Amino acid sequence: xxxxxxxxxxxxxxxxxxxxxxxxxxxxxxxxxxxxxxxxxxxxxxxxxxxxxxxxxxxxxxxxxxxxxxxxxxxxxxxxxxxxxxxxxxxxxxxxxxxxxxxxxxxxxxxxxxxxxxxxxxxxxxxxxxxxxxxxxxxxxxxxxxxxxxxxxxxxxxxxxxxxxxxxxxxxxxxxxxxxxxxxxxxxxxxxxxxxxxxxxxxxxxxxxxxxxxxxxxxxxxxxxxxxxxxxxxxxxxxxxxxxxxxxxxxxxxxxxxxxxxxxxxxxxxxxxxxxxxxxxxxxxxxxxxxxxxxxxxxxxxxxxxxxxxxxxxxxxxxxxxxxxxxxxxxxxxxxxxxxxxxxxxxxxxxxxxxxxxxxxxxxxxxxxxxxxxx
Amino acid sequence: xxxxxxxxxxxxxxxxxxxxxxxxxxxxxxxxxxxxxxxxxxxxxxxxxxxxxxxxxxxxxxxxxxxxxxxxxxxxxxxxxxxxxxxxxxxxxxxxxxxxxxxxxxxxxxxxxxxxxxxxxxxxxxxxxxxxxxxxxxxxxxxxxxxxxxxxxxxxxxxxxxxxxxxxxxxxxxxx
Amino acid sequence: xxxxxxxxxxxxxxxxxxxxxxxxxxxxxxxxxxxxxxxxxxxxxxxxxxxxxxxxxxxxxxxxxxxxxxxxxxxxxxxxxxxxxxxxxxxxxxxxxxxxxxxxxxxxxxxxxxxxxxxxxx
Numbered sequence: 032x033x034x035x036x037x038x039x040x041x042x043x044x045x046x047x048x049x050x051x052x053x054x055x056x057x058x059x060x061x062x063x064x065x066x067x068x069x070x071x072x073x074x075x076x077x078x079x080x081x082x083x084x085x086x087x088x089x090x091x092x093x094x095x096x097x098x099x100x101x102x103x104x105x106x107x108x109x110x111x112x113x114x115x116x117x118x119x120x121x122x123x124x125x126x127x128x129x130x131x132x133x134x135x136x137x138x139x140x141x142x143x144x145x146x147x148x149x150x151x152x153x154x155x156x157x158x159x160x161x162x163x164x165x166x167x168x169x170x171x172x173x174x175x176x177x178x179x180x181x182x183x184x185x186x187x188x189x190x191x192x193x194x195x196x197x198x199x200x201x202x203x204x205x206x207x208x209x210x211x212x213x214x215x216x217x218x219x220x221x222x223x224x225x226x227x228x229x230x231x232x233x234x235x236x237x238x239x240x241x242x243x244x245x246x247x248x249x250x251x252x253x254x255x256x257x258x259x260x261x262x263x264x265x266x267x268x269x270x271x272x273x274x275x276x277x278x279x280x281x282x283x284x285x286x287x288x289x290x291x292x293x294x295x296x297x298x299x300x301x302x303x304x305x306x307x308x309x310x311x312x313x314x315x316x317x318x319x320x321x322x323x324x325x326x327x328x329x330x331x332x333x334x335x336x337x338x339x340x341x342x343x344x345x346x347x348x349x350x351x352x353x354x355x356x357x358x359x360x361x362x363x364x365x366x367x368x369x370x371x372x373x374x375x376x377x378x379x380x381x382x383x384x385x386x387x388x389x390x391x392x393x394x395x396x397x398x399x400x401x402x403x404x405x406x
Numbered sequence: 407x408x409x410x411x412x413x414x415x416x417x418x419x420x421x422x423x424x425x426x427x428x429x430x431x432x433x434x435x436x437x438x439x440x441x442x443x444x445x446x447x448x449x450x451x452x453x454x455x456x457x458x459x460x461x462x463x464x465x466x467x468x469x470x471x472x473x474x475x476x477x478x479x480x481x482x483x484x485x486x487x488x489x490x491x492x493x494x495x496x497x498x499x500x501x502x503x504x505x506x507x508x509x510x511x512x513x514x515x516x517x518x519x520x521x522x523x524x525x526x527x528x529x530x531x532x533x534x535x536x537x538x539x540x541x542x543x544x545x546x547x548x549x550x551x552x553x554x555x556x557x558x559x560x561x562x563x564x565x566x567x568x569x570x571x572x573x574x575x576x577x578x579x580x581x582x
Numbered sequence: 583x584x585x586x587x588x589x590x591x592x593x594x595x596x597x598x599x600x601x602x603x604x605x606x607x608x609x610x611x612x613x614x615x616x617x618x619x620x621x622x623x624x625x626x627x628x629x630x631x632x633x634x635x636x637x638x639x640x641x642x643x644x645x646x647x648x649x650x651x652x653x654x655x656x657x658x659x660x661x662x663x664x665x666x667x668x669x670x671x672x673x674x675x676x677x678x679x680x681x682x683x684x685x686x687x688x689x690x691x692x693x694x695x696x697x698x699x700x701x702x703x704x
Binding site: 450467471475478479539540542544546548551555557561572573 | 585645650653680695698
């Protein structure tokens with residue numbers, strides 16, 4: 032975690048801050064989701080408690096807190112209580128691995144503005160997010176309720192099916208950048224579009240050098256698959272309330288329910304962060320490079336430390352805007368598309384997205400191979 | 407004791423304890439979950455050795471796929487009534503004790519061998535992140551290409567076999 | 583080493599979660615429990631099936647096919663990282679063709695599964 036006590040302490044605090052950022056974003060997102068739903072459906076949404084209904088968040092938290100603590104007779108107590116606690120872990124570990132800003136140089140120290148800089152970023156995030164299936168299975172089986180169990184089985188079959196398309200859509204991205212490391216991917220997307228083809232260097236000044244322009248199909252597949260991974264509409268079959276009451280969290284209430292909520296929103300935030308990182312330049316400001324931003328900051332701050340801090344701050348804001356935009360799309364889609372039927376969902380995952388992801392891999396490989404020759 | 411060796415011993419202890427729990431716990435669901443914990447521990451141990459890519463693969467394939475299958479299949483049973491068949495009986499007790507004995511034997515062997523090796527080897531310079539995977543990719547596609555393609559065929563055979571088994575008579579999706 | 587950070591935050595999050603559960607227990611309103619309330623939340627009338635419901639073998643089939651395809655995808659990752667370097671080293675055509683054979687086997691498997699209706703849900 033670091034070489035001396037100061038660095039270790041700072042890195043520890045940073046990790047806790049990343050986690051708290053994720054947790055405190057949940058009430059804001061819930062508020063945004065409810066107001067946004069109201070806006071989309073031409074109604075008000077919460078607007079009575081405090082200005083714009085903002086105090087509704089606090090009221091909800093208090094309500095969650097004072098709900099009766101309760102576990103059904105048929106439940107397996109240990110699994111029933113362990114599941115919501117485990118629900119937090121995959122989202123947090125994934126979110127902490129995404130770079131949020133350019134590294135902060137302070138004196139002799141370099142602090143990456145992220146939980147930890149994993150060398151194998153993508154593989155790590157895929158690994159921890161695949162653990163989310165256990166949470167669902169533990170909750171569903173631990174509840175001792177047949178609807179919860181059915182919901183859990185459906186949800187886990189769904190997440191594993193879409194993990195295939197998710198993992199495969201990333202092969203093209205990895206091929207293009209030649210790395211697993213998210214920071215290296217972001218630095219490869221700096222500035223305006225420049226690429227080498229057939230021995231020539233092609234540059235277009237009016238487009239940012241973003242991954243989506245090289246891998247558009249992968250972006251669509253990846254974003255769709257993350258909807259299924261985070262159990263959001265149109266893929267929230269796990270809680271199809273017409274058939275399954277509320278799926279795997281039927282028996283949960285109060286703070287236990289809140290922990291599941293944080294887990295679900297955590298998945299959304301990981302998905303949005305990865306979307307920004309792979310396809311939209313990560314923390315970079317469009318059309319600029321980190322070096323240009325640093326020069327600009329140097330002109331304002333004067334000192335190297337101050338300029339680095341300002342650069343990090345500006346990049347952090349840029350990342351937050353991108354993250355927020357994708358989170359808003361998650362909410363938007365919820366009120367745009369209806370829920371799929373289960374067989375449609377499985378067909379889409381296995382028969383449409385998986386073949387297209389394979390096609391994307393083949394096409395990317397052939398194109399990368401072809402443009403490497405000059406004639 | 408340095409921080410790295412502390413992390414290693416802690417992870418080793420967690421991995422071993424959850425491994426023991428797999429055989430000692432009566433409820434098969436808990437056994438499977440403990441096995442998943444063991445896999446996560448093994449993955450973290452790979453990471454302490456600097457093999458980050460292998461650690462990730464261990465996590466994705468074993469903890470994230472194989473054991474999800476185990477847990478899912480166990481949940482298909484009505485375990486509350488069938489628990490007896492898993493936990494009672496002299497044979498299963500004997501098996502457990504024998505398994506623990508074999509494990510202890512392995513453990514003793516590992517300790518005696520690793521104490522010998524620990525002095526000798528400088529840990530191989532950990533290839534940070536992607537480099538290891540690049541080396542692996544290079545080797546896989548030059549030296550071990552035949553094995554790699556054979557693996558593709560093997561996986562195909564398994565996939566076909568699975569469907570054949572699921573559709574054999576008596577199943578819910580038997581051919582009519 | 584980032585592993586220390588991963589372990590630290592996992593433990594921190596687990597403690598945070600347990601604390602939340604404890605807070606919920608501490609402030610969680612009145613305790614009123616009768617036998618009906620402790621029943622599983624279903625439809626209100628006594629359940630007809632005493633044994634667990636039978637569940638389709640499809641879930642098992644899906645999970646095992648997932649493992650197989652997941653392994654194939656994982657094998658593409660090292661190739662993807664080193665592909666550009668292999669091109670630079672002059673063995674690009676060789677790397678491309680060997681991976682295309684692998685992907686062809688993959689595609690054959692996938693379409694065989696689709697054709698044999700193993701992925702059909704009804």
